C-alpha cells in the first residue's frame with residue numbers, strides 16, 4: 027500500500043513541516059526543482075549527457091516557482107533556457123517570487139499568451155524539453171484563456187512543427203487536471219486536445235489522487251515521485267480513513283498456515299443461473315477456489331444440474347433450486363460466504379434468492395444481475411449489511427446510485443472536483459457496505475470512509491482485462507478471500523490487485539478462463 031494525497035492533505039503536510047522550522051518553503055521548492063531535473067535526466071539520459079534547449083512555462087503560483095528553479099538549474103548545467111510566465115510577477119507568492127528574481131539574474135521572462143507556443147515552436151525547432159509548470163495542486167478553476175497554449179504544446183509534442191518533438195515534463199501534475207479528482211476542470215468527456223499531455227510527470231512526496239483517477243493518467247502518461255524530504259511527516263492531524271491507499275503487492279496476507287485444513291479457509295457458495303446460463307457462476311467459483319477458499323460449491327437450479335456437473339471437478343455441486351433450498355443449504359454453518367449475481371437471472375426467483383441470501387447476514391458478494399435486482403427493488407437494497415461487497419461497473423453504478431453518478435458526470439466548474447473516490451464513498455455509505463467501483467481506476471470504499479484504489483494504469487495498464495467474464499472472476503476472487511477470512515474491504519482491494527496482476531502475468535490473448543489459472547504464477551512472484 028502507498029498513500030495517495032489530496033491537495034489539501036499535501037498542503038497540510040508541507041505547512042506542518044514548514045511550521046516545525048525544520049525546512050522552509052523555499053528549500054522545499056528548491057528540492058522540488060532538483061527532483062524534476064533529476065527525474066528528467068533519469069528518464070532521458072541523452073538529455074543529461076549534453077546541454078540542450080529548454081522552454082519553461084510558469085504559472086502564477088508555487089508550481090510556477092518550481093518552474094523558475096528548474097530553469098535556473100538547467101541554465102547552470104549549460105542549457106539554453108527560455109522562460110514564459112502566465113500572470114503578473116508582482117502577484118507571485120513569496121517563494122515563487124524569490125525564484126523568479128533569481129532567474130531574472132540569469133535570463134529574461136516573457137509573457138505566456140495564447141499565441142506564444144505557436145511562434146516559439148516555429149522559431150525554435152531544436153528545443154528538446156518543454157516544462158509545464160503552469161498549474162499544480164492549486165488549480166481551482168478552468169483556465170480557458172490558456173486553452174490554445176495547451177493544444178499547441180500537444181501538437182508540438184506530437185511533431186507538428188518541422189517534425190520536432192520536445193519531451194514535455196509536467197511539474198507535479200499536468201496543468202489543467204484537478205489534483206483531487208483527475209478531472210480536467212471545466213470539461214467533460216474525452217476532449218483532451220486542449221489539455222497538457224506530458225511524456226513524464228514528476229510529483230512530490232506522494233502521488234495525488236488526480237494521478238490515478240479519471241483523465242489524470244492520460245495527461246500524466248508516466249508519473250514518478252520525487253522525495254522532497256517530507257518522509258517523516260506523513261499526515262499530521264489527518265484521520266487515517268481520509269487518506270486513500272493505492273494497492274501494491276506488499277503485505278497482502280495471502281500465505282496459508284502449515285497447520286491449517288480445508289475448512290480453515292472457508293466454504294464459499296456461488297449460485298448459478300438456469301440451464302444455458304451457468305458459465306459465469308463457474309468462472310466465479312474457479313476464481314474463489316484458486317485464490318484459496320478451502321471449499322467452493324456451486325448451488326445450481328435443478329434445470330442446470332447436469333450442465334454444471336459435466337464441467338465441475340474440484341468444485342462441488344449442490345442443488346439449490348430456489349429460496350427454500352437456499353435456506354436449507356445455509357443450515358450448514360460452514361458456508362461462510364455467498365456469491366450471487368454472475369448470470370443469476372433477473373426473474374422473481376433470482377430476486378428472492380438475493381433477498382434470502384441477504385437475510386442470512388453472512389459475507390456476501392453481489393455482482394452483475396444481483397446489482398440490477400438491487401437497483402430495481404428498494405426493499406432488497408435496504409437489506410444490504412456491512413458484510414456485503416457490491417462490485418458495480420459504471421453502468422451498474424449508474425443504475426444503483428443514479429444521483430451520485432450524475433454528480434460525478436457533471437462538468438466541474440471549480441476544484442476540487444467531485445471524484446470517483448467521493449462517489450464510491452457516498453455509495454458505500456448509502457448502501458451500508460463495501461462498494462468496489464470498477465474501471466482502470468477501481469475504487470473500493472467502505473461506509474466508514476476508508477477508500478483504496480487498484481490502478482490498472484501506467485506500467486500496470488491491463489487492456490486485455492476488458493473481456494467477457496473477467497468481472498465474474500473478480501467476484502469469485504473477492505468471494506474466495508472472504509471465505510479465507512479477509513474482511514470485505516481487504517478482500518475487495520486485494521482481489522482487484524490480484525485480478526490485474528493475473529491479466530499482466532498472462533498478457534495478450536487473455537480470456538476470463540485464464541485469470542484464475544494465472545494465480546499460481548502470480549502467487550509465486552509474490553513469494554508465496
Ligand SMILES: NC(=O)C1=CN([C@@H]2O[C@H](COP(=O)(O)OP(=O)(O)OC[C@H]3O[C@@H](n4cnc5c(N)ncnc54)[C@H](O)[C@@H]3O)[C@@H](O)[C@H]2O)[C@@H](O)CC1
Pocket residue numbers: 040051054055056058085086087088089090091092119160161162163164165166167168169197198199230254
Ligand atoms: N507549498 C510548498 O511548499 C511547495 C509547493 N510546491 C509546488 O506548489 C504547487 C502548489 O502551489 P500553489 O498552491 O501556489 O498552486 P499552483 O501553483 O497550482 O497555482 C495556483 C495559483 O493559480 C491560481 N489559479 C487557480 N486556478 C486558476 C485558473 N484557472 N486561472 C488562473 N489562476 C488560477 C490560484 O489562485 C493560485 O494562485 C504544487 O503543485 C507544487 O508544484 C513545491 O514547490 C513543493 C513545495
Ligand SMILES: [K+]
Pocket residue numbers: 089158159160161162196197198199200201
Ligand atoms: K503542472
